[in-house]
Amino acid sequence: xxxxxxxxxxxxxxxxxxxxxxxxxxxxxxxxxxxxxxxxxxxxxxxxxxxxxxxxxxxxxxxxxxxxxxxxxxxxxxxxxxxxxxxxxxxxxxxxxxxxxxxxxxxxxxxxxxxxxxxxxxxxxxxxxxxxxxxxxxxxxxxxxxxxxxxxxxxxxxxxxxxxxxxxxxxxxxxxxxxxxxxxxxxxxxxxxxxxxxxxxxxxxxxxxxxxxxxxxxxx
Numbered sequence: 001x002x003x004x005x006x007x008x009x010x011x012x013x014x015x016x017x018x019x020x021x022x023x024x025x026x027x028x029x030x031x032x033x034x035x036x037x038x039x040x041x042x043x044x045x046x047x048x049x050x051x052x053x054x055x056x057x058x059x060x061x062x063x064x065x066x067x068x069x070x071x072x073x074x075x076x077x078x079x080x081x082x083x084x085x086x087x088x089x090x091x092x093x094x095x096x097x098x099x100x101x102x103x104x105x106x107x108x109x110x111x112x113x114x115x116x117x118x119x120x121x122x123x124x125x126x127x128x129x130x131x132x133x134x135x136x137x138x139x140x141x142x143x144x145x146x147x148x149x150x151x152x153x154x155x156x157x158x159x160x161x162x163x164x165x166x167x168x169x170x171x172x173x174x175x176x177x178x179x180x181x182x183x184x185x186x187x188x189x190x191x192x193x194x195x196x197x198x199x200x201x202x203x204x205x206x207x208x209x210x211x212x213x214x215x216x217x218x219x220x
Contacts, residue, residue, distance in 0.1 A: 067093070068206040069101040071122065072135040073108060075193075078186030080104050086185075090213045091206065104187060108140060132201040133210055135176070135187075141194035145172045150196040156208055165215065172196055179214050 009017070022030050035042075068087075072080075084100035103125075106118045125131040126149070134144070144150065150172040153162070157169065168175040173196040182188040195214060197207040 065098055066101050066130075067098045068133065068203050068210060069125075069131050070103070070133040070135065070210070071106055071125065071131055072102065072104045072187055073106045073118075073122075073140055073189075074137055074191070075104050075135070075182070075187045075189045078104055078182075080185070080187070083181065083185040083187065086181075087210060087213050091209050108137075126198070129198075129200045131198060132203050133195065133197050133207050135182075135193055135195050135214075137189065137191045137193060141173055141196060144196070149198055151199050151201070151204070151207075156197060156204070156211060161212070170194075174211065174215075176214055181214050181216060 022033060025033060072078075080102040084102050088098070088100050106122055108115050108118055122131075126144075134141075136144075152172060153169050153174060154171075157165070157174075162169050165174060173194040175192055176182065176195050177188070177192045179188070179193075182193070195211060197204070197211075201207055
């Protein structure tokens with residue numbers, strides 16, 4: 001009779017009966033009962049929530065635009081977020097969806113095995129044309145300079161800038177080893193550092209602004 005009665009119940013009545021049953025249980029029994037009988041439902045619900053969160057995050061992130069991407073090689077763990085915010089203020093860019101990306105997690109020691117991850121990451125970024133500016137030690141700078149990867153400094157700097165920067169300017173880069181900005185944010189490596197801009201960049205004007213920014217208070 002009970003089974004026939006349950007089969008005749010409406011979904012609402014079945015739900016109310018289940019609630020009464022669960023309320024009569026101890027807390028450990030409640031958790032065990034819910035997990036035993038509703039595990040598939042909980043897994044499906046979790047998957048749906050996860051997919052919704054992923055889609056929401058993709059939609060949210062799609063609103064952002066990286067207007068300059070910078071890699072700083074062999075510089076140590078500095079405050080890249082602080083520098084990015086400071087440079088955005090320097091450009092007077094108040095668009096909340098514009099981002100400056102600064103990656104300081106690339107290290108090269110000369111050991112092929114130890115450098116493998118950084119080599120692959122840097123190669124991928126350059127291959128995807130998603131890196132605009134590089135700050136590198138002399139060896140890395142010369143490697144990509146030989147590959148003709150950079151814009152000429154004659155295209156990026158004014159005559160006044162070239163005169164002010166003096167012999168620090170070469171054909172495709174500028175030595176910025178004593179930059180006060182690098183020191184301020186803990187991103188100086190203690191070696192000669194060169195700044196260069198990749199020829200494929202879509203953000204040449206922002207790259208020019210970064211050159212001026214990074215040289216503020218530097219050597220003259």
